[in-house]
Amino acid sequence: MNLSRGTRALLQWLLLGGLVGVVCGVASAVFLYLLEEATHFREGHPWLVYALPVAGLVLGAVYGRWGGPIRGGNNLVLDTVHASDAQVPVRMAPMVLVGTVLTHLFGGSAGREGTAVQMGGSLADLVARRLRVGPDTRRELLAAGIAGGFGSVFGTPVAGAVFGLEVVVVGRMGYEALLPALVASVVGDLVTRGLGIHHTPYPAPGALPLTWGVLAKWLVFAVAVAVVAVVFVELMHRLKKLLEHRVRWLPVRMALGGAAVVVLWKLAGTDDYLGLGVPGILRAFVDPALPVSAFAWKLVFTAVTLAAGLLGGEVTPLFFIGAALGNVLARLLGLPLDLGAAVGMAALFAAAANTPLALSIMAVELLGANVLPHVAIVATVAYLLTGHRGIYPSQRIARLKHGGPLLEKIVALRELAREDRAPPSGPEGRGRG
Template identity: 65%
Template sequence: MTGRERLAALGQWILLGSLVGVLCGAASALFLWLLERATALRTGHEVIVYTLPLAGLVIGWIYERLGQSIKAGNNLVIDTIHDEGPEIPLRMAPMVLIGTVLTHVFGGSAGREGTAVQMGASITDWVSHRLRVSKQVRRQLLAAGVAGGFGSVFGTPIAGTVFGLEFIVLGRIEYDALVPALVASVIGDMTTRALGIGHTHYPPAPHVPLTPVLLLEWLVFAAAVALVTTTFIELTHAIKKRGEALFPRLPVRMLLGGLVVVGLWKLVGTSDYLGLGVPMIVRAFEDPSFPAHAFALKLVFTAVTLGAGFLGGEVTPLFFVGAALGNVLARLLGIPIELGAGVGLAAVFAASSNTPLALSIMAMELLGAPVFPHVVIVCVLAYLLSGHRSIYPAQRLLNGKGGARLARPTTLRELTATPPPAAPKKEGAP
């Protein structure tokens, strides 16, 4: 590629990445504004939680009729990037936006990353098709749309950039989309902030030097994170599969899931585990008497909500699970609570989504540089220990986490059905 061609490509990436960033940032700003009001409405009128089953019935009925082509959510985005599938329907953006907001209004335990990613990808793919870009540029812009949505909804543009490149293929960064993803994520974050949307502030991590003893403690910490991550993924998938087998109709599954969430809400006697749970996340950074069982309760609330089919993402609920788990482990291991909560916050989602680099960077953007060496160690260890699992079964696997090379790219969903294909032996190999 000549110098002129490189400049032309850079100009195209900056122009298209900026367009994608503005659209994703504006969509995230609207989404976050609506979420804030939805949460305020629910907390001010908690009686509305009793109608979650009815809301699930209605949302499920609408999605069953209008959302069949987009029901795969984030997995549809990943499949489209890899398989160059048909245009992602633009209606994914408003449908997932409205569905997620309603989930939060009525008390479902869900997050926001899935919604932001799907809005970003569907809007970006609509732009790509209107501009008639090449297949390669379309693929790059879809990754940029994911980055723009993620970075703008959390206020972490660098983490958003890496997430858009890392979550597509397990164990590999898609560098060909680096520039448009970076532009889209940075511009998206700037757009969201310019529209008056703020983000949650967490206590900064303290500076704690690494020692041999602390390294061993982080290993124990990572093993606990991997166990909790595995439990969440397996429980959520089991609820979904069992529900689909017993109750083929989505509205029925969401009605029953809503009933279970309401039952859990009354059983535990608190609303702390409904919605995003941000106040509890912040509390985990500073409360030495934080409930030791909080991470398990939020895990169950979220697995039931998402397994039943309610709309939303996993990030913020898993931040809750991770921060709560980190608080407990920090007290047991003698680690500063704010450091343990911060590392746990990032590591649980890193292991769940197979994105250890993005979440390590995200922790640094949210908590400051002192957290970085600690969170990298735990995220990588938890990523390895959690095995070939993911909240995104469409993720592609080129090499096993143990280093074994596969004969062909394989989705994680295929690994749950069949053994991974082995690489062909070279001539003369034993």
């Protein structure tokens, strides 16, 4: 009987997870193709950056008219995982795809993971509603959608599956969704690659034995990563709240954000901090003369872009910030330059998104096994030091990072004002992961 039930569950998730993976893979392939075309066109026509305020005004008007239900972005997807009466509208997928491509076409500093996760969540919820599955199955399909979007857009299927579980509740993973998340992420990656999409190859750092001296350097490194992660998270959230309070009308808010990016672009005197910034990431692995301020410039460009409401994600800009920071720290601490950039690239996003396990795996998939155990050490320590904050305020938390009993109920990070003023907790508290 158990074997029969297990077999039925396996077949169900191979089918449902595979279906979610296919739609996520196709969506990611279309998105990545358009994104590459938009980036190349902007690089050949740099005057387009001057039109970013106009693009922001137009995008703001469109989102103000038709995008109300989807403005929550990644946080809407995470909230929907926990609320059976909520849903991710189908319109999210096409609107966020077009909005992100236009943001990059005109030079906004944003990433692609947010778009992939939102498309994956929207399409997975569509599948769940069409098939009229139960609430538990729907919740697991949403996790699969997150995994399928993330894994296919970066070409990291195992990290995508783990991210789809780890990002939902800080410090806890819902293993009931592991199989559908893994199937969706693997299938999504295969479909995206099968449609001719090629992911950026990153340099593979050489091996570095872990010694007491190297460990001490990584601990210092982790503190610096945590500080920068906190600065990014706090700057982005506080700037967003300030703009929403002072500038109520979304089109004007997005136009002002675009104008601010243009000003930053002229002040920096370089195109390096526009768009995804992949060339800057690759440069951080090899250039000992990379400007010390590069990570700070990209941090400000990205915080302004996203806080104003322009479309895109945080991952690739955080990869840039982390790799550039790792380059600087490696020079200061006497670590290999490429390994410092690799560890910084993964650990900064791990700390900002509260996903140290997924990003440690992602580092191996992108950069090779030599990054272990270094990236796991730095990512875990930085994750702990950032406290109860992150780029996704809708992430839930069931137990405080520093330990102790379960909280009486799972709460969103946005509800935790400060670590020392957390909600009451008790040994009997329980919640869904």
